[in-house]
Amino acid sequence: xxxLFYMFLFVFGNLSAQxxxxxxxxxxxxxxIAGTNVYLEGSYDGTTSTADGSFRFExxxxxxKTLVISYISYVPFRREMDITEMRNLKIVLRExxxxxxxxxxxxxxxxxxxxxxxxxLKPLDVVTTAGVAGDFIAALQTLPGTQTVGxxxxxxxxxxxxxxxxxxxxxLRVFQxxxxxxxNLPSRGRYSPFLFDGITFSTGGYSAxxxxxxxxxxxxxxxxxxxxxxxxxxxxxxxxxxGHTQKWNKTSLSFSTSYLNLAxxxxxxxxxxxxxxxxxxQAISGEAVFRKQFQNGLFKAYAAYDRTGFExxxxxxxxxxxxxxxLRNKNFYTNFSYKGRMGNGWSLNPGVSLSRSNNDILIDxxxxxxxxxxxxxxxxxxxxVDNRFKLHFGAEYLVQDFSEDYHAQEEVxxxxxxxxxxxxxxxxxxLLFSKNLAxxxxxxxxxxxxxxxxxxxxxxxxxxxxxxxxxxxxxxGRFFQLPQINYLKYDSxxxxxxxxxxxxxxxxxKTGYTLRAEGYYKKYxxxxxxxxxxxxxxxxxxxxxxxxxxxxxxxxxxxxTFKNLEYWxxxxxxxxxxxxxxxxxxxxxxxxxxxxxxxxxxxxxxxxRSQIGFTYNFSSGRPYENPDSEGxxxxxxxxxxxxxxxxxYLLSRxxxxxxxxxxxxxxxxxxxxxxxxxxxxxxxxxRKAITQAADRFFFVGFxxxxxxxxxxxxxxxx
Amino acid sequence: MREFLYTCLIGLIxxxxxxxxxxxxxxxNQAFELWQMQKPVEAxxxxxRIAKAEEDEWLxxxxxxxxxxxxxxxxxxxxRKEQQLKEAQDLINQAATFSNGGNVEIDILQAMLHxxxxxxxxxxxxxxxxxxxxxxxxxALRKAPDNPRVVLSKAEWxxxxxxxxxxxxKKYCDDLQTSLALFDKTSSVEQFYPAWGKERVETLxxxxxxxx
Numbered sequence: 001x002x003x004l005f006y007m008f009l010f011v012f013g014n015l016s017a018q019x020x021x022x023x024x025x026x027x028x029x030x031x032x033i034a035g036t037n038v039y040l041e042g043s044y045d046g047t048t049s050t051a052d053g054s055f056r057f058e059x060x061x062x063x064x065k066t067l068v069i070s071y072i073s074y075v076p077f078r079r080e081m082d083i084t085e086m087r088n089l090k091i092v093l094r095e096x097x098x099x100x101x102x103x104x105x106x107x108x109x110x111x112x113x114x115x116x117x118x119x120x121l122k123p124l125d126v127v128t129t130a131g132v133a134g135d136f137i138a139a140l141q142t143l144p145g146t147q148t149v150g151x152x153x154x155x156x157x158x159x160x161x162x163x164x165x166x167x168x169x170x171x172l173r174v175f176q177x178x179x180x181x182x183x184n185l186p187s188r189g190r191y192s193p194f195l196f197d198g199i200t201f202s203t204g205g206y207s208a209x210x211x212x213x214x215x216x217x218x219x220x221x222x223x224x225x226x227x228x229x230x231x232x233x234x235x236x237x238x239x240x241x242x243g244h245t246q247k248w249n250k251t252s253l254s255f256s257t258s259y260l261n262l263a264x265x266x267x268x269x270x271x272x273x274x275x276x277x278x279x280x281x282q283a284i285s286g287e288a289v290f291r292k293q294f295q296n297g298l299f300k301a302y303a304a305y306d307r308t309g310f311e312x313x314x315x316x317x318x319x320x321x322x323x324x325x326x327l328r329n330k331n332f333y334t335n336f337s338y339k340g341r342m343g344n345g346w347s348l349n350p351g352v353s354l355s356r357s358n359n360d361i362l363i364d365x366x367x368x369x370x371x372x373x374x375x376x377x378x379x380x381x382x383x384x385v386d387n388r389f390k391l392h393f394g395a396e397y398l399v400q401d402f403s404e405d406y407h408a409q410e411e412v413x414x415x416x417x418x419x420x421x422x423x424x425x426x427x428x429x430x431l432l433f434s435k436n437l438a439x440x441x442x443x444x445x446x447x448x449x450x451x452x453x454x455x456x457x458x459x460x461x462x463x464x465x466x467x468x469x470x471x472x473x474x475x476x477g478r479f480f481q482l483p484q485i486n487y488l489k490y491d492s493x494x495x496x497x498x499x500x501x502x503x504x505x506x507x508x509x510k511t512g513y514t515l516r517a518e519g520y521y522k523k524y525x526x527x528x529x530x531x532x533x534x535x536x537x538x539x540x541x542x543x544x545x546x547x548x549x550x551x552x553x554x555x556x557x558x559x560x561t562f563k564n565l566e567y568w569x570x571x572x573x574x575x576x577x578x579x580x581x582x583x584x585x586x587x588x589x590x591x592x593x594x595x596x597x598x599x600x601x602x603x604x605x606x607x608x609r610s611q612i613g614f615t616y617n618f619s620s621g622r623p624y625e626n627p628d629s630e631g632x633x634x635x636x637x638x639x640x641x642x643x644x645x646x647x648x649y650l651l652s653r654x655x656x657x658x659x660x661x662x663x664x665x666x667x668x669x670x671x672x673x674x675x676x677x678x679x680x681x682x683x684x685x686x687r688k689a690i691t692q693a694a695d696r697f698f699f700v701g702f703x704x705x706x707x708x709x710x711x712x713x714x715x716x717x718x
Numbered sequence: 719m720r721e722f723l724y725t726c727l728i729g730l731i732x733x734x735x736x737x738x739x740x741x742x743x744x745x746x747n748q749a750f751e752l753w754q755m756q757k758p759v760e761a762x763x764x765x766x767r768i769a770k771a772e773e774d775e776w777l778x779x780x781x782x783x784x785x786x787x788x789x790x791x792x793x794x795x796x797x798r799k800e801q802q803l804k805e806a807q808d809l810i811n812q813a814a815t816f817s818n819g820g821n822v823e824i825d826i827l828q829a830m831l832h833x834x835x836x837x838x839x840x841x842x843x844x845x846x847x848x849x850x851x852x853x854x855x856x857x858a859l860r861k862a863p864d865n866p867r868v869v870l871s872k873a874e875w876x877x878x879x880x881x882x883x884x885x886x887x888k889k890y891c892d893d894l895q896t897s898l899a900l901f902d903k904t905s906s907v908e909q910f911y912p913a914w915g916k917e918r919v920e921t922l923x924x925x926x927x928x929x930x
Contacts, residue, residue, distance in 0.1 A: 037763035039770075044745045046767045048760040072801045197846075227849035511796050559839075609884050650883065 022056035023089025025049045025069055033071055033093060041066040041078070059083065069093065075387075095435050096387060129600050130615040131644025131662045133699055136199065137178070137189035140218070141617075142598045144553030144570035145203040145518070148619050148640060149591045151671040151690050153186025154178055156591050157203050158522060159549025159576035160215030160499075163484050167218045168210065169302060172335045172353035173376040173398065179283070180308045180329035180359060184671075184690050185275055190331070191304060192256055195289050197223045203553070204501040204520055205475025208426040208442030208459045209380065212398065214481045214499040214524070222289050222302055226252050234258075236701035238265050239283075255288040265698075275693040276322070279311035297340030304333045317676045317688040328360040345384035349394075352377050370404035372485070393427035402485045414537060416489045420482055421449045428459070436465040446480065450492050455480045473505040483528045483543075491541040497526050512560025522549045527580035535581070547578020547586065567601040587633040590672055593619035593640070609650040617642045624672040627685045641667040656703040666695040742772060746910050749781065758785050769812065776817035776824075777910050783809035783827055790834045799838055806831055822862040823912045826871045829854040833875065851875060866900035867915045869893055874922060891927035894919055 032053025039046025045059040147156040154162035181187035198221035232243040239260035263280035285306030337351035380394035428442030461475040527545030551574035621636035646660035753761035762785040769778035786806040855872040873893035
């Protein structure tokens with residue numbers, strides 16, 4: 001009887017009386033969350049929470065079950081309990097701090113990449129900027145914190161010399177990032193932007209993973225996976241290029257070669273007298289990237305080779321004849337890296353880079369022949385504990401072998417060699433306390449074998465998000481760098497130079513707009529000083545210099561206000577003095593302009609199928625030393641102005657005609673003066689202005705892409 | 719004794735359910751109904767529940783992703799849209815895992831996801847994603863030249879690009895006609911297998927190809 005009752009109850013119960021599950025979902029502030037998916041794991045039973053966050057559904061499930069509540073950008077809730085307890089539940093979902101809206105450590109960093117949260121620049125910007133002519137270094141010089149040093153062309157960041165910026169490809173050090181060039185003629189970035197898809201430019205306070213840079217690091221990442229197989233052909237007024245990408249199932253190979261010869265161009269548009277090429281600039285270069293995907297990782301190999309040669313006659317204030325400068329440069333660079341996922345949140349990233357470069361230089365009758373072999377070995381290990389805590393640590397070894405032969409007919413000949421090696425280890429932790437507060441703490445220790453020097457550099461950065469569009473970041477760090485090879489080759493007992501950075505950053509973003517303001521203070525110490533006119537064999541060197549740089553950088557970008565028009569504006573103010581090299585006292589060095597501004601515009605004209613762009617660069621006058629006047633480095637040159645224009649016209653989808661001209665107005669920019677070593681008869685030092693090699697530079701190119709889909713083009717490489 | 723009886727009863731009850739529409743079928747039908755009733759969130763959630771409960775069916779994942787992608791096109795909040803697409807990408811990856819490889823229907827969905835991303839900010843994503851999308855469609859067309867949705871989606875994408883480059887989109891009208899003819903020829907083999915697209919072709923033909 002009892003049994004029958006049970007039977008009845010069971011059948012009946014199963015048909016009509018289902019179990020009710022109900023409750024309410026809110027966030028931590030108690031606001032209801034609508035649209036969450038509420039269900040019993042492994043069953044169809046569930047529902048979607050309504051506008052007031054409440055949910056209710058009935059289920060035939062029995063006993064212990066797992067209730068799951070999931071919603072985009074929240075950590076899914078799951079709890080095992082008896083169905084009968086799933087009544088009037090109050091469920092609070094925690095925000096997923098890894099979601100895209102989370103705060104980002106942004107002090108000191110500009111990045112160009114796909115990731116919209118951190119990117120100030122788009123990958124294309126690096127190369128579609130007027131006046132840049134394919135040199136990604138020149139594009140970075142439109143960002144605040146950089147200085148335009150027209151006669152040099154390299155990156156000068158926040159009062160630092162060009163040597164204080166280090167460049168890395170796939171995390172590994174590059175040793176000769178710039179093309180060879182003569183005195184007072186600008187050099188360019190050696191590597192074509194064609195093979196890179198991510199660029200991070202840090203103007204200070206960077207991660208403990210990077211060392212041996214006092215001012216700045218520039219991180220370039222080669223493309224992980226190319227889109228498709230294609231061939232790129234370019235014909236330009238200054239040369240020609242050929243690139244090809246071949247894609248197979250798990251592997252791909254890209255290469256890009258170019259040949260530049262300025263002879264035809266110089267026939268048409270001769271240079272100013274400051275640089276008369278007796279043998280025009282010629283360069284042949286090739287780069288290749290090979291990639292292979294594995295089950296749990298990616299292997300990449302990158303190699304670049306280039307040869308440059310030219311001879312130029314440059315007038316000199318101390319001689320009646322111009323000085324003949326002849327250069328042959330050969331440079332080879334390769335790196336291998338592997339990014340592997342080991343499971344359980346571990347990742348392993350070993351890599352090695354090797355470089356060999358050789359310069360053969362003739363300056364009138366003096367000859368200089370130097371070699372540099374260098375290597376960087378690195379192992380980086382990462383561990384993701386959870387969404388809020390990540391750790392990475394690693395070790396690296398950096399070795400350089402520099403040798404130089406110097407011959408002058410009636411002077412002393414000498415041979416110099418120096419082989420510094422640095423071993424370093426670092427560890428860094430990334431902590432996300434909430435969606436609004438992130439902290440990165442790191443430390444780096446390095447050991448320099450030349451003089452048994454051990455350095456410890458702490459790094460710290462912190463970001464706090466005020467609201468949806470605004471955040472503050474802070475960064476602090478100590479940075480050490482080996483003195484330049486140019487000094488070290490004369491005195492290998494010099495110790496590392498160092499700098500301390502303090503950065504405060506404010507960022508405001510809204511769809512289509514970015515505003516950044518960053519103030520910084522940087523203190524230099526142990527800078528190399530020497531006691532002769534030029535650093536040389538007989539100089540006495542010591543680490544007796546110091547200095548500071550303080551300033552404010554502003555950046556504003558707007559892609560939205562005007563249709564088809566994008567622009568960005570930057571302004572930098574800097575106050576900096578240092579005692580270094582052979583300075584008799586603290587002064588502002590000649591590469592620093594107190595005010596610098598630039599405006600970059602890009603306008604797409606649909607019915608002309610054209611993108612046109614203007615770039616305007618301004619810098620206030622730079623210091624120069626006038627031996628006729630009192631004091632040291634007391635005089636200032638005139639302001640620097642440069643307005644450039646470019647026009648990319650799509651002949652068809654795969655054929656582009658490109659035209660650009662730099663310094664349209666032909667502004668006569670003067671970068672400084674060279675003074676005679678001795679005063680003339682009337683007691684005055686004669687001088688010669690250091691000017692631009694040419695007032696304007698014209699460039700016309702035709703770019704053709706051949707791919708199976710007939711749609712890609714090289715617009716992004718211009 | 720009691721245990722025996724319980725076993726009998728459970729057998730009896732599960733027999734009942736199996737007799738009627740299977741749970742999978744009724745679940746899927748209910749989700750499609752929700753979608754038709756303009757309740758995309760509810761529909762996507764149900765597809766996802768089915769997907770997770772079934773474990774080895776690619777279709778519920780496919781539809782959950784599709785609802786999310788279609789909805790994402792009209793979203794204006796950039797970060798929300800990005801999150802939704804990230805979610806959809808996970809669903810696509812799941813669908814691909816449970817489908818027997820080389821499924822062009824999933825490829826189309828992947829291309830649509832990229833297209834939605836592209837509309838987020840064409841000047842950021844255009845240069846990067848266009849070749850990726852082109853590549854997916856070319857591959858899909860090579861694998862399944864007779865799939866009407868492949869022909870349709872590729873033609874629609876090509877028309878959009880043509881418009882961007884100031885070319886006449888009408889040159890892809892032939893492709894639309896091909897797609898339409900293929901729709902008439904094909905009949906669905908598998909239950910709930912994707913069958914959408916015919917109305918879209920007709921709309922596109924009427925909009926672009928019929929004038930003057």
